Amino acid sequence: MSTAMVLSERIVLGTMLRGDDPGFTTDTLGRLTPAAFTVPAHRTVFTAIARTADTGTVDLSTVMVTLETTDTLATVGGFDVLAAAVQESFTSTAPTDHVARIADKAAVDARRRALQQAVVALDDGQDLDTNRAFLMDALASTSATAQLLPSISDQVNEYFALLDQRLNGEVPAGLRTGWSRFDEITLGLQPGSLVTVAGRAGTGKTVAMMDWTRQACRDDCGVLYVALEMSAQQMIERAISAEACVELNKLREPGCLDDDQWDRVSGAISTIAAWPLFIDTRSRTVADIRRAATAAKAALAESGRELRLIVVDYLQLLSSDGGRGSMNRAEEVGRFTRGLKLLGGELETVVVAGSQFNRSAADPNKLPRLDELKESGSIEEDSDIVLALHRPHAIDGQIGMATADEITGLILKNRHGAAQAQFERAWHGHLASTDEPMRRR
Ligand SMILES: Nc1ncnc2c1ncn2[C@@H]1O[C@H](COP(=O)(O)OP(=O)(O)OP(=O)(O)O)[C@@H](O)[C@H]1O
Structure with missing residues (x-):
């Protein structure tokens, strides 16, 4: 040299x-x-x-x-x-x-x-x-x-x-979300893609991302779920309710579970305890998530599994290392989305990020539009897929196109396929889950 x-x-x-x-x-x-x-x-x-x-x-x-x-x-x-x-x-x-x-x-x-x-x-x-x-x-x-x-x-x-x-048939299939219509349109989520799940407050973003997490775990795909606003116990409670088909409220009050429900809850607890899932409630920055994801990838590799999905719930709750400095909020959110997109590419993992719509931007009875995404056009630019969730009843009980037990998914952007496709899911807020529209619980 x-x-x-x-x-x-x-x-x-x-x-x-x-x-x-x-x-x-x-x-x-x-x-x-x-x-x-x-x-x-x-x-x-x-x-x-x-x-x-x-x-x-x-x-x-x-x-x-x-x-x-x-x-x-x-x-x-x-x-x-x-x-x-x-x-x-x-x-x-x-x-x-x-x-x-x-x-x-x-x-x-x-x-x-x-x-x-x-x-x-x-x-x-x-x-x-x-x-x-x-x-x-x-x-x-x-x-x-x-x-x-x-x-x-x-x-x-x-x-x-x-x-x-x-x-x-030798290429591994994309990651299934379990939302059949969405999976048909996307052919499964591809490694390295950034998927934004957008909705107004309380629409059901967490419920949707938990649905996808549960499906990934059932498919034995490793998941890192970064929960920025909920505790691990709250997340687990929701997962148990969804898996056991036992209402959330029954898990919170004394003496509400009959024998059959208790059996289902114990079964769900054993199932969830074996999932390849890490719920991370400590990360606050993209750098924290990168560290957690690297650790999760290494831990999963020990059992021969891969980290296939990182969920960030949700984008607007992330912060910058060392503060925002001279950046405005849009620039800061742009850094988050670019950082997450980069992370997914490096780790060859799907990254799903929840994102809020502006509450005041439009009529809550109408389907959301891309320009309502809060704080940054970078979310639209960096995402491969933007799925908007719409549930008019989430906001002040207003009646829109969906019924009270439905949630609408609208693909606002799809970099590698058709956009503007719309589908419904059965909404089970009391079970912290959704289902195929024909199945009611
Ligand atoms: N015990 C329950 N029974 C019935 N519905 C419930 C129950 N708990 C929550 N929900 C429904 O779930 C919705 C919240 O779902 P979720 O947490 O997925 O929304 P979000 O879009 O992630 O919310 P945020 O914007 O606050 O993060 C509530 O608006 C409510 O309608």
């Missing part, structure tokens, strides 16, 4: 950490990858810069927050090392030259590896024509142009492989 190269890496990272030249940061993130850096700590800092850039401004303090979030600040040497890189960056008047040096070195290394692989393949008896094609592909993929621009033929081939798997 050459000292000059290590210095170039520090200057490039330091210039980005200064935060006074966002154009340089964007260009550098587009030109280099973490693997281009020779020092492991530099790779970690570069990754943290890229992650920070996805959600907002890059500078020393924001990158330090990202490193803290991923528990890697100490690994890279802490504040002193980052501040030294910033100082060192002032010694160069042409940081782009250092970027070019790092990119060239990475391209040379990649080409060397490709040549070595071709020689090994020849030694292993690969025929000359195959080896020639293999070598041409490898060399093309190490050219500077190829690093910047992905090849359409590679992408088409990747799609073809995916299509093949899909048609052969």
